[in-house]
Amino acid sequence: MSKKLTSRAEDYSKWYNELVVKADLAENSAVRGCMVIKPYGFAIWEKMQAELDKMFKETGHQNAYFPLFVPKSLFEAEEKNAEGFAKECAVVTHYRLQNDPDKPGKLRVDPEARLEEELVVRPTSEAIIWNTYRNWIQSYRDLPILINQWANVVRWEMRTRLFLRTAEFLWQEGHTAHATKAEAIEETKLMNGVYAKFVENFMAIPVIQGVKTESERFAGAEDTYCIEALMQDGKALQAGTSHFLGQNFAKAFDVKYATKEGKQDYVWATSWGVSTRLMGALIMTHSDDNGLVLPPNLAPYQVVIVPIYKNEEQFEAISKVAEEIISDLNDREISVKFDKRDTLRPGAKFAQHELQGVPLRIAIGPKDLENETVELARRDTLSKQTVILDRITIVIEDLLEEIQENLFNRALDFRNEHITNVETFDEFKEVLETKGGFISAHWDGTNETEEKIKELTKATIRCIPLDSKEEKGACVYSGKPSKVRVLFAKAY
Template structure:
């Protein structure tokens, strides 16, 4: 076990795929499709915004003709490579003699791809959203989406509140929402509140004797820690809508932070200052040479995270060498 938990451990667990194709175009299409599959999962399920781009020749997978990447930004201003998809050309096919019979009955080398994500996505989820109270989990990935905590004085009152919670839980489960009723009698409600904040449960409900009388319930959402008192009537429908709102809010918060941490710089002094004082992604011109890329890394520990797929042509000069450059790339210090 190494020290970067969930990013890289001694047993490195992957989701990985490999494909072989008859044409170059089919393989490129597959590699492109898979990086967008990873982008969709990161953004729509993990609520982590990512930049899709090409790795520089020096950073791409060894033996690949092109490496596509999704790059996320953590709350400490460091980048995290969160998934990659490689167009391998015919390099590995020729090295390992992987051939197929074409329509003319002749042997040809396949065009290959490989793509993968790993347990470092768990690290991305934790570092992108969590706060000083613990985890903040997007509802789509939270194992428990709603936790219910009874507040009671007697065993009879506990039984009454749990029975009402069971009715609400049944309505929520019918909508596909996972629920836990915590009726433990050996810990106080305040301990339970802190425990489920730490675990990142998206919604917490609390109900006491007065709530039973008034037909109300206290609801706290984990993403904002906002508290409100609601009617028990129609509660399941409200929570169903709230799940979507929480998912979107977590993503929006991360996206706003990421966008605020992309800084355009045009000089070497500005590059170093922003990197040391602000961090995040630096959008800067690069002359396209490995020598400059290596020199920048040695001087600052920043690497080219990617050349964004939507990067527009823009004439300029490299921040380090002063040589001509045709587009900006994203630099950052990273995990």
């Protein structure tokens, strides 16, 4: 299999698909729309999980686990949520297979093993969780409940793409219950902020925090906060959402609590989630035509050492040096892999590690042994330098920080260059077609205008930024008065 990728300029979408497969991140499976996450891709996801999990725990959340299935009667209880997910859900109707009498060696569903009530494979867990919370909450003393769950969910999407939109995906979903509206809103914002911090500091992806318009809200939410990132092709990607659910689920599942004053009131809810979709954002923010580029904070191994040798004796000498470097790096908690496979030439190894985005590559050859140096290559800039052996660990330590920072700044510059203020609809369309990115424009606040713009341009309102300032203006489409700019973009 050729490791050479289609270039981004040639076909961005093809480049993405090829990269995901060739860098050993994931592949399509025998199940329509479901992916296999391969070990290298999963190792990146595990690093994301570990950091997020730590941040959730630091903000007072605990993990728990709720059932995969939602009985139909619970699924339909919160009307808007049901409406939002009913069209694309996997439904279990039977609990047994039997030998097919017409086809020897084949199985079929046993018609007598039909479930009394169908089970929906969770597309999200509000229904099953709020049905459970009803029994956990009697009084204000039981609140807040701050729970997170790491789980798989299924949404029967018709058009799927690895990581970005798959029928099954992995995610975490936080589900919290509060005594007051103010506390629930605070939680919603807090977790959106946690996501922003994680995505910026660990994934090196700058994001804009904002609020969704009504039409882009989570089904069943009163308000959806989000973090929006910009991909290299000028399309936006929603990287995480945090929902203020009001009392909608509490009312649908009859979850009341006794207040300090002894009254009965419905509980206030939030939910928030990020998913394996983040892997797509990671790829489309930093990678290049040679393959994946990983921020050091998320790389399965941050450094790879490739020996270059002609005979066993040279290999032994190089290995000795390599082992010393590894030991020093491990002491500084820098992860390193010694690629001593004898089935591949150094050039092929270089290409593979480049494709897989390893932040730093050390090459050690016979000349290096003589000079007490190594060759050090950066993945983000593709630049090389010769480093004196004595200084290698300290140089690497500094470079890893620099790379993490460089990736973020590069992405930030690109993102900032791709936020364009526009005043007219012609300008809007032109910027969208020629430059892409976020378009900051006035909007009259109506669904109709939003819908019309989407119809005409495929751009949607990504969010109303949290930091937007009040500014008198006229809607870019209708000319009606507007008080604040919103961000439009085509989106994944």
